[in-house]
Amino acid sequence: MTRGHNLKPMLIGAGGLAFLCAMDAVIKYLNRDHAVLIVVIGRYLLGTALAMVVWWGAGRPRLTREMWPAHLLRGAMIAASAFLFYWSLTVLTLAEAITLSFTAPLLTPPLAWAMLGEKMRWQNFAAGILGFIGVLVAVQGADIRGETRLLGLAAVSGAALTYAVALVLLRARAAADGSVVVTLMGAMVPLLMLTPALVFLPPELRVMPALTALPWFVLLGLLGNLGVQLLSRAYARADAQTLAPIEFTALPWAALFGWAFFGEGVAPAIWLGGGIIAAACLWSSRAAAPAH
Template identity: 30%
Template sequence: MTGSDTQKGIWLMVAVTAIFAAQDGISRHLASQYNVLMIITVRYWFFAAFVLAMAARRPGGLARTAATRQPLAQAFRGVLLAAEVCVMVVGFVALGLVQSHAIFASYPLLVAALSGPLLGETVGWRRWGAIAIGFAGILVILRPGFAVFSPQALIPLAAALMFALYGLMTRYVARQDSAATSFFWTGTVGAVVLTPLGLMNWEAMDPRDWGWMALLCVTAATGHYLLIRCYEVAEASAVQPFAYLQLVFAALIGVGIFGEAIAPNVALGAGIVVLAGLFTLWRERAARRRG
């Protein structure tokens, strides 16, 4: 990789985080008025069409892209991500963008903590220390013992756990399948699973909100495309720390558009979580270089 490739990858990741934050804001708006399953189903229809179009353009077409020797693992990944998206959007409505993203930022720590028992990866004492500090940051956000604990705070934490498991499953299937194959299964399985649920919970939508729905679909496809391009031009370890900017962009949208407030404990806790997560990413990168 050249320096210019890394720089381009960083800017692509910044764009991705901004687009995904906008997508979260639109999801929050629509899910506050309509059934979450219906909203995510329509979004997945567009996502699946995008995935199929990308696969059709690859050498060997759809058949070669879809081919895998681990269909159950790939299908489980697809179901897990679809469920995580639904849970996280519920969190946006229940808690708002700021607090939901502050808690969700713990997912890299969960990946690090679970990579040992689930994938057999080595996690050194420094990363375990960072994981402990990160979860102390989560406690700062939740403030148990200092305020009435809201069970709703467990919603984005559950989403973070699901996304961490999805990330670990992605590492697992990557031992045999290409990124294109995993991407194909992610989009198509999610659409298949969500379609009957979305249709059962269908609601009439205001014509103006169909415009927001269309924008939600476009941001989803654009964000995923730019993320693919990002990983094509730069190493994942070099650009991954910038993924935390989604928390910043989501906070700006939450405060500026939805009138959310950033409580001091949420800001402090989120800072602790992000710093701990950045440290675990740095240690993981150093461990890979030594290996």
């Protein structure tokens, strides 16, 4: 893939992340009145239903035995990352949680090298470092004191690691399986893995959502599926370390949604960091990739 071909998949992936950030805002809203596990399962239940409709309409692409091991592992990583990240939203602002999760792009190049044999290119690694500097600028002044907020920080760190592994596995299967199958598996497998955990919820938290909340859960499924569809298309066109810095584009979206829907302040440092992040993404998109 040549330099000129790198920008398009990055734009597609950035669009997917915008949908996923909107989904995170809906999740933060639902977390106010529902247990985190209920919200996570609701997200993947509606996501699976919508993905099944798309899968059926696409001619029911085959789900082969060969593809299951990778999708089971990816589903486990998605389930762990989702639960940890969604729980962090109960104690951190949306922009803080997104910002602190940006260790994932830094982890992607070495994981892609270890798991897929992708050659680590210094331009992509340096772009990731530059993007993370943007994160450090953006997070200046954030208050992460207190035991609960420290647990939130730990949860985001765990979510970043499992999310990075899921991204690498997405790259491994996106081109072979297609976005329809990848999206279906990315919703169905976490649903099957998380649903049994409902038995461990205290009875007072095992409350099903009211009918008035159902449109929000449908919106969760729709936003999540759109985001994963676009990301899978991006990862089918470019390798994992080239696309890693686009994760940083989630920060401006998180700041916007946090301000618009939750009244969370947006410090000037966030926008300065966002500019640095954008520069990192552009640099990564111009880095030469191996010819296909």
